[in-house]
Amino acid sequence: MPLVPISHGRGAWLFDADGNRYLDGISSWWVNLFGHANPRINAALKDQLDKLEHVMLAGFTHEPVIRLSEQLSEKTGHALGHCFFASDGASAVEIALKMSFHSWSNLGLGDKREFVCLKGSYHGETIGALAVTDVALFRDAYGPLIGSAHVVMSPDARQAIDGETAQDVARRAIAEVEKLFEQRSTKIAAMIVEPLVQCATGFAMHDPLYLQLLRALCDKYQVHLIADEIAVGCGRTGTFFACEQAAIWPDFMCLSKGISGGYLPLSLVMTTDKVYQAFYHQDVKRGFLHSHSYTGNPLACRAALATLEIFEQDNVLENNVERAAKITAALAPLALHAKVKNFRQRGMIWAFDAVDVSAGFSSRFFKAALTQELLLRPIGNTVYLMPPYILNDEECALLGQRTLSVFEQVAAA
């Protein structure tokens, strides 16, 4: 299929060079929160452009990075009061892994150098991040280069058997973690999870109880908990951070994707004062060693500040509850469709699994959706929607109707 040349975007819509439009039902791979060419984010960037485009963050600082760090810290009630900046999600994951190992090492626990991840986990595709990514397609070609991690059962609620609830599945998954920690916690630095929804593996959702039990186990066995909120953060699951729904804070939280409103590459790792103190020393080798040329880029930070301001000004989390209810209602016929299994939703994420469909479902769906003015890109047989937080009533209804009509066309083929 030829590439679609996009000429411009406005709100939830993308326009190609021939004048066709597409509703961005997946927020351009989960990054766009408030639409394309958003006037408020554009204005903030234009203002910043005339002040300071970039400055190195070593020995220097600037207002956008300070304000962003303070506002994010505030959102965690200062539990995660320190921010370390990078540019992309995979680098944030690398930083969290390195920082966990190094902080244990500074405390005389250098044996703690192993990591634990969930089955089907996705945490990015640089060589370090691939070590905690359990997706064969992305790993196999580079297998000899990649480190290993302990892979434990996912708490994916679809695995419920014999009348189990999602919480029962969470307890079953936790038992496996405890067994591993009992045997190896002196060697384990951290466990990394995507809280509430494992997105890239096909939107596997779990009960918040899993995160509560995991936090308790990590405390008991002295293992860091890394929450990768790169996809699920920034309001995607209904709360600003997914972890809030379990009323826990991790030792490290990775943010990227939506944090800049989908405008510019920006990522960061938030951590606790305890971890920060483990590095605070005159000896540079005890200091955390990691830098990127564009660390804390002022334009990206300004885009992030404008994004956070929209959350406040527009009461976004509250309004998304209503918006989500409308989209769920518009998708109701799909939830009941004979070829749909596991229709699920959390916050501004919807997913369902297509059953009894012929091969190539995902690419056929993608193409059919484009002919009906929708940008949707299933993962395998899982169709998901992750729209920006700005759809009006008409767009919510259109998204539901067209998704159903595309599905019926593709599932019948």
Ligand SMILES: *Cc1c(COP(=O)(O)O)cnc(C)c1O
């Ligand atoms: C996208 C994603 C990453 C990687 O971010 P990049 O910016 O693409 O490197 C890591 N973890 C999760 C959960 C993601 O969804």
